[in-house]
Amino acid sequence: MNIELLKQLSEADAIAASEQEVRQILLEHARRYQLKVEFDRLGSVLIRLNESTGPKVMLCAHMDEVGFMVRNITKEGAVEVIPIGNVRQLARFMQPVRITTADGRKQHGLLDADLSGSEAQNMRVDIGASSAQEVADAGVRIGDRVTFATSFQKLAGESRVMGKAFDDRIGCWLLIELMHALQQQPLACEVWLVASSSEEVGMRGGKTAAQRINPDLALVLDTANWSKNFDFSAANHRQIGQGPMLVMYDKSLLPSPRLLGLIQDTAAEQRIPLQSDMFSNGGTDGGTIHLTGQGVPTAVIGVPTRHGHCAASIADMNDLYHARQLLLALVGRIDSDIFQQLTDFSC
Numbered sequence: 531m532n533i534e535l536l537k538q539l540s541e542a543d544a545i546a547a548s549e550q551e552v553r554q555i556l557l558e559h560a561r562r563y564q565l566k567v568e569f570d571r572l573g574s575v576l577i578r579l580n581e582s583t584g585p586k587v588m589l590c591a592h593m594d595e596v597g598f599m600v601r602n603i604t605k606e607g608a609v610e611v612i613p614i615g616n617v618r619q620l621a622r623f624m625q626p627v628r629i630t631t632a633d634g635r636k637q638h639g640l641l642d643a644d645l646s647g648s649e650a651q652n653m654r655v656d657i658g659a660s661s662a663q664e665v666a667d668a669g670v671r672i673g674d675r676v677t678f679a680t681s682f683q684k685l686a687g688e689s690r691v692m693g694k695a696f697d698d699r700i701g702c703w704l705l706i707e708l709m710h711a712l713q714q715q716p717l718a719c720e721v722w723l724v725a726s727s728s729e730e731v732g733m734r735g736g737k738t739a740a741q742r743i744n745p746d747l748a749l750v751l752d753t754a755n756w757s758k759n760f761d762f763s764a765a766n767h768r769q770i771g772q773g774p775m776l777v778m779y780d781k782s783l784l785p786s787p788r789l790l791g792l793i794q795d796t797a798a799e800q801r802i803p804l805q806s807d808m809f810s811n812g813g814t815d816g817g818t819i820h821l822t823g824q825g826v827p828t829a830v831i832g833v834p835t836r837h838g839h840c841a842a843s844i845a846d847m848n849d850l851y852h853a854r855q856l857l858l859a860l861v862g863r864i865d866s867d868i869f870q871q872l873t874d875f876s877c
């Protein structure tokens with residue numbers, strides 16, 4: 531189980547449209563196998579795993595995390611920021627963060643805000659400066675990106691881990707793991723591993739990447755957490771350690787029942803635990819990917835986490851392992867006949 535890779539991905543900093551640190555990790559792995567790499571014009575990475583005349587399958591995870599951007603520097607040396615993506619309100623107060631400067635330096639500071647009702651206002655980072663000149667000397671400029679400064683940790687117990695940006699570096703981890711695992715495997719479909727740009731600000735890179743690839747079928751790999759972390763009742767379909775989640779519904783995508791059935795059957799055959807989830811808020815890249823061309827049968831497979839859109843999430847490596855196993859089995863069985871069955875609406 532490649533925990534080191536998850537640590538590397540988690541500690542890379544990438545808000546929407548500034549995903550070079552994560553892109554770099556993906557490209558290093560693709561280069562190792564001399565795979566064909568393309569890009570859309572937003573910066574999404576499109577890695578072709580194999581050539582095939584079978585259906586084109588797009589596996590997509592987003593590179594960006596929620597964070598902040600420098601919007602102003604006061605004469606007293608406060609670095610004012612705006613959120614990029616939906617950072618939880620409580621995660622906007624008293625948080626260690628780091629600013630990535632244009633020349634690649636990391637400047638650490640403490641994010642804080644004023645409380646207005648239940649909302650954060652006037653968010654600013656204290657980097658220890660006392661004047662705008664000191665901030666400028668540190669290389670910090672308006673437009674620089676800001677991320678939580680969270681170190682990856684292994685927790686008590688064999689398989690639990692904590693880190694930032696698990697949404698969606700866990701998906702990126704799955705893409706790289708699939709790249710390794712599928713290298714020598716003969717496949718009856720053509721697999722494209724896509725790391726998309728700018729999902730957290732409105733599902734952008736998944737759309738443009740799909741327009742470039744024009745896939746026949748898509749699987750989106752993302753994460754979700756339950757609002758009550760210690761609710762272990764049957765209502766919580768996002769429990770860590772209980773297996774990956776199959777998203778039956780979200781506001782941007784109603785997956786084909788046939789495709790959901792294929793995934794459920796495959797999980798049952800492989801004895802992989804699967805939680806049946808629904809998103810009442812938000813969506814994933816699947817929301818835009820499935821509207822490409824004539825429509826693309828698309829499903830979302832998620833890895834559950836505790837806590838989300840904040841400084842750290844907690845995950846269980848067994849869920850990552852099971853998601854990987856499920857995806858390998860699915861990709862191994864998708865061929866022209868299955869694609870035909872999924873999309874034949876004549877009867």
Ligand SMILES: [Zn+2]
Binds near residue numbers: 697729
């Ligand atoms: Zn996500």
